[in-house]
Amino acid sequence: MSGARERVPAARVADEFSRAAKVLVRHFNERLGEHGVSTPRSRLVVEVARSQPVRVTELALAVGITQGTASSLVDALVRDGLLERQASADDRRSVLLRVTPQGAALAQDWTSSYELAAEELFRPLTAEQLSTLVEILGVLTADEG
Secondary structure, eight states: OOOOOOOOOOOHHHHHHHHHHHHHHHHHHHHHHHHTTOOHHHHHHHHHHHHOOBBBHHHHHHHOOOHHHHEEEHHHHHHHTTTEEEEEETTOOOOEEOOHHHHHEEEEHHHHHHHHHHHHHHHOHHHHHHHHHHHHHHEEEEEEE
16 A cells, blocks of 8 residues: 555545634633633734724724624723724724723733633644644635635
8 A cells, every 4th residue: 555645525624623613712712711801802802902093894804703793892892991983084984993001901911811822722733733734724714815
C-alpha cells in the first residue's frame, strides 16, 4: 500500500467542524462569563474600540451578525455606558459609535481573556498544525470578503 490516505467524507468533516465550533464557543463563553459578559457583547465592544468611529452596519458586518441584532446589542451597551453614539460630522443623519473610557478598559480585559482562552484551546496543536488550520479556514472563508 502506498500510504495515501482515503478521502474523508465532507459530511464527517462538517460534523467535526461543528463539534469543534461548539467547544470553542462554550470555552470563550465560560472565559468571558468570568467577566460577566457574553461573547457577542464583548465582540461588539472590542470591535468598536478597534475600528472607531464605526456605523452599526459596518459593525454588524465586521462581527458577522445581522444589523438588527447589532442594533439591539448596541442599545444595551449604550445603556450600560460602554458605547456612545455620535452624529457623523459628514452626514448628520448617520450615527457613529465609539467606546466610552469604561468600554475601552473592559475591551482590553476581554481581549486578554479571549487571547488566553484561545491559547488554552489551541495548545495541543503544533505551530505547523496551527498554520495549516489558518490556511484551511482562509480557503473556506475566502468568498466572505
